[in-house]
Amino acid sequence: MSDLSSETDRSVPGRGGSDGPVRDRDAGARSGYAAFADELVARARVVDLLALCVPPIALAAVFALPRATRRSLAFAYTDPTLLSAFTAHYVHLGADHLLGNLAGYGLLAGVGYALAVLGGRRRLFFTAFVTYLAALPFALSALNLAVPRNAIGFGFSGVNMALAGLLSILWYCYAREQFAPGASVAALPAVFFALVGWIALLALPVSTEGVGIAGLSVGVAGPLLALLYAASSEVRLPRPLRAHAKSVAARPGYGDLLAVGAVIAVGYPVVGFPSDPAGGGSVVNLYVHLLGFCLGFIAPFALLAAGVFDE
Structure with missing residues (x-):
């Protein structure tokens, strides 16, 4: 949320000129990735993918409105309304801001969904997903009033940061399901x-x-x-760290998703919390970003720890 103020493969032949072992490893890796892709496609649901498309469509539709209309839907801290408390989080005044949030959403929601379906946490994911879209904007806007200032707030990044908080939970659940059931x-x-x-x-x-x-x-x-x-x-850990590393490396696709999820969980805050939040005529609202991340993590964790999502 912002405030306006071709490579060549080479192998070393073995004795007799055979490169069979290398080819066997390559074939095994391809087979592993195919198994991963097959399971991901089998577990994904069309209705889930359609639901994931709703926020980008809504953001694009709001951006198509006249600029004056969009500005009226932003959250004015000196004149807050219940309507703008919600709509502000779907409003963007600049194309760069919109595209950045769409890219962040695609990364967080896409990888988060993959982690959820392969980690057995689809219900947790969509419960949080719907809550973040429908209720979190009101909470973030209300908490914003704790810092009085003459400015307006807008943008989807607070919701994105909540998805980043959820992603770290989904990553752990996926790692537990696939590699460490005893954790x-x-x-x-x-x-x-x-x-x-x-x-x-x-x-x-x-x-x-x-x-x-x-x-x-x-x-x-x-x-x-x-x-x-x-x-x-x-x-x-139920097994030594080295055994976990070998288990991850031995499962192409599954291990890659684990690594990608970890990189995003650690890397996305770099985008959400820049060292210089001022720029382009607006100021990145670090307060809302932190609130979004904390609420996005704490609420799902509390429900998960209470056994609400246990099958």
Whole structure:
């Protein structure tokens, strides 16, 4: 949310000039990716994919409205309305802002959905998905009023950050389902603390004065709290780390999705929390982004820990 103010393959022949072992490994990898793709297609549902298309269509439709109309739908902090509290999160005044949020949504929702269906958490995903689209905008707008200012707020990025919070939960559930069935959801708060520490390092300047000290402190405290929580909760991997790594590497497609999910979970905050939030005539609302991420993580985790989504 913003505030306006061809390579050549080479193989080494074995004895007798045979490259059979290399070809066998390549064939096995192709077979593994095919099995992964087959399972993903089998578990995906047409109605799910249609539901995932609703937000981009809505965002594009709102952007097609006259600029004056779009601006009237933005959330004015000095004159808030119930309607604008919701509509502001679907409003974009610039094409660059819209395209950036559409790209972020496609990445977070697409990978999140793949993690959900292969991790057995489709119901968790769509419960959170519908809640973020329908109810979260009101919560974010209301909490925005805690920081009085003469400005307007608009953009889908607060909802995107909620999807980023959900993604880290789905990633853990997928890793647990596919590679570590004995792992417990009790480890998830450690993931949250580590990511919040990472966000603090990105969003707050790191220095020895004022706010910089706060950024450094939270950035260090986050991973430290994650380690302390893991230790106090006796969170343990059911197998040695090396065995997990071999298991991931031995499953083409499944291991790749695990890696992609981890990269997005760690990398997307770099986009959502730029070191210089001012630019292009608007200011990135880091407060709303943090709220979106925290609410997007905490609410699904609470339901998951309470056993609401247990089959």
